[in-house]
Amino acid sequence: MTTPVVIAGGGLAGAAAACVLARAGCPVTIIERQSQATDKICGEFLSAEAQHYLSGIGIDLFALGAHKITSVRLVNGRSSVACKLPFAGAGLSRRVLDEALLHHAAGSGAAIRRGHTITLRRDRHPIILDLGDGEEIEPQTLFLATGKHDLRGLRRMSRTPSNLVGFKLHLALNAAQTASLAGHVEIIMLPDGYAGLQLVENGLANLCLLVTSTRLQNSGNSWDGLLEDLLQAEPHLRTRLTGAAAPASRPLSIFRVPYGFVHAPSAADPPGIFRLGDQMGVIPSFTGDGMSIALHSAILAATCHLAGDSAAAYHRRLRRDIAGQIARAGALHRVSASAPGRSMLIQAAKLWPAGLRLAAQLTRVPAQALLPVT
Secondary structure, three states, X not given: OEEEXXXXXXXXXXXXXXXXXXXXXXXXXXXXXXXXXXOOOOOOEEOHHHHHHHHHHOOOOOOOOOEEEEEEEEEEOOEEEEEEEEEEEEEOOHHHHHHHHHHHHHHHOOEEEEOOOOEEEOOOOOOEEXXXXXXXXXXXXXXXXXXXXXXXXXOOOOOOOOOEEEEEEEEEOOHHHHHHHOOEEEEEEEOOEEEEEEEOHHHOEEEEEEEEHHHHHHOOOXXXXXXXXXXXXXXHHHHHHXXXXXXXXXXXXXXXXOOOOEOOOOOOXXXXXXXXXXXXXXXXXXXXXXXXXXXXXXXXXXXXXXXXXXXXXXXXXXXXXXXHHHHHHHHHHHHHOOHHHHHHHHHHHHHOOHHHHHHHHHOOOOHHHOOOOO
């Protein structure tokens, strides 16, 4: 079956691109592997840039229950510093946001097919997608929006994946800690990673944790062992999580993510394939701008396709937009990886609070790159 545009992945980038394409009258089909709403490993922080794109699409975050975030708090051991963000952010779970976007895409005219795992057939040309059970689709254009998970048959040509292991868990904090966390996104710097904590809808807190595989192994290679060790070593995290309850018994996890990856367009790229979100570039997650990059890539890819621009031209433009941002975020992450670096960041933020706001601005999608959504 020949289809004009197929989007592999119905997450943030895929659903946003489908909204724009369908609204412009372009026939588009989303193939999503999850058959129902699900949580995703994500910090769930939506910056001003992400809100710009979502409001343009027609998504009202606060009507969906998003929590308003106006400050960032940096924590290192018993030291901490907080400052106002240069914008008002929002916290909303991916379960809620992705479903709202998929619903909006369907209402705009996109076809949504769920519960299919795609394999790209590289032995045939043009693009052939195998959906299993003998069904194949031949898209004229493919939007690759599978997030951090590579499409079978089309892996990212990237740097060596990191040795970091990521976890994500929603928690109901006690009343005092919920009130203390309100309006803040917290970055708790660890000797071998970081923890991010913020509120999302319904008063739940999103805990995202990134540690080295060595730290996990030293904690018995288990989530329970790792959490127990962290609560003993990190007083701020111990205070925050005292009396907390988790709706889910186990966290989501991911590993071998190629942080710092930015796709370099080349003549070897298959024609007609647009890379979106983490398939184009993976920013260190503690910066909180992965969702903005995903949305920016979605709007840019849809705009380029509707204008008749090639995938290669799109990739070159998006690389110019995000490569510097990802490099600066990587440098900041490397500084925070050492004890002297963590202490320096805390002291610098105390002496110059505007420095945290500047760091936030430098690790965001550049204002001049943002596009209108029509």
